[in-house]
Amino acid sequence: MRGNSVTHAHKLSIVLFALTLSGAASPSNAQDAGANRLGTFGDWHAESYLEKKGKKTCLMWTKPLKSRGKYRKRGDVYMYVTHRPWLKKSNVVSFLAGYNYKKDSEARALVGGAKFVLFTDKDVAWARSARQDKALVDAMRRGRTMTLDGLSSRSTRTTDIYSLTGFSAAHDAINKACGVK
Template identity: 45%
Template sequence: MRQFDKKLFNLFYLILVLGACVLALGWSSNLVLASGIKAANTFGGWSVHVMGQKKQKVCYIHGKPKKSSGNYAIRGDSYIQVVHRLKNKVRNEVSITAGYTFKKGTEVAVKISDQTFKLFTDGETAWSKTASDDASLVAAMRAGTKMIVTGRSSRGTLTKDHYSLVGFTAANRSIDKSCGYKN
């Protein structure tokens, strides 16, 4: 009799654990859906994301470097984002996050082919000075094949992040379409 009780208990426990897993998976996927962010597609190393609806819609591209160099002990994630925000009439706003705090007063150099763009820094992020600078940088990214981002940390460490631009043009066209911009 006791052996039967143990088997029944094990079966009950297994059903309980499986049920909890199913509920947890359903709940976590609902959280992603509730956040309103959807990954629309990936083009090369560039992922496209869309969140919000109608005039509140935000569409952005996210890319990570293929290679990073520099003599640093600890560094967080580095990435580039290109954002459209309909509410603010923002198109192709470029931001570069370094994974460290930039040295105060320094600029980030972005080299694509024979062009170099200078971005100002604030904390861990670098930005173009004007919307026109963003447009020029995005045009170069669409025309190029690789990009090197050079920055200096608050500790003086020089870093270089190497990005592939393969797929960037398709990703940029995708956010244009998702946010209702003509190419």
Template identity: 35%
Template sequence: MAPAHSATSIGTFKQWGAYTSTEGGAKMCFVASQPTEKKYSKDISGRDPAFFMITTIPNKNIRNEASTIIGYPFADNSKVTVKIDGNGNFTMFTDKDSAWIENPAQEPELINAMRKGSRMEVQGTSRRGTITTDTYSLSGITAALEAIAKECP
């Protein structure tokens, strides 16, 4: 399930995996999951796998950075919307096939909502204009985040 080929699994926690890796000589830890459900406004054949991740890189002072790799190129200057249990809009900015929280001050709020929630919807628009909605189970996210907090203090 890990999006990085050189990642080492710390463990699987229901729908979420916890991993360690090295980036530019710095140890990093992340949790990742794939959608349990995908909806499209029109056919999107050939889509690569999608992941939602929370990353910590202690040496770079990065803690619990939320991101997604969506599996297709986003429309230029498009935004991604994240909702937890149908509530709260968290906006992500896009670059190629990835997206990150637009306002980093909202990341703790998103992580807290993920810990308390049961499902997360990630909606984006492809370069071809297809609207996708990926649904992720949040089962296991708290245990996975605790595992990477121990591994990357």
């Protein structure tokens, strides 16, 4: 991995979230998992649900407004912000690419004038630390759109453009539901 390293605690949070992405936290499975829908806010959806042993998790998600790239087939694409107060984790930002990223590649996010370099693992891009997660969330609360550039395992460059309309309201909803300040 190039650049800043990923902290151990942040990596643990990422592993747990990745496991959740494959199950209950997937928007397509939210209804089946008993998710409590907190609402739709502009282009963002917010919900909470109970993980193992009744541990409350809150997340918000959206799909890109536009996606560009010379690909033939691509899976579902989402951006998430997740709180797991029982792990003392909040504002974990992640991007599900709809393809596997090229090994050791980085994804790049742009919000307003703020640029963020994210690390990738399989089909997910993540912030490198809790500090970077917070900076991303702060930028998204102020921004209008976010652009994410990535490189697939087949060396296909993609650009996803996300609306931030409703981001702050959805973030306020998950903060309240999970007691995060």
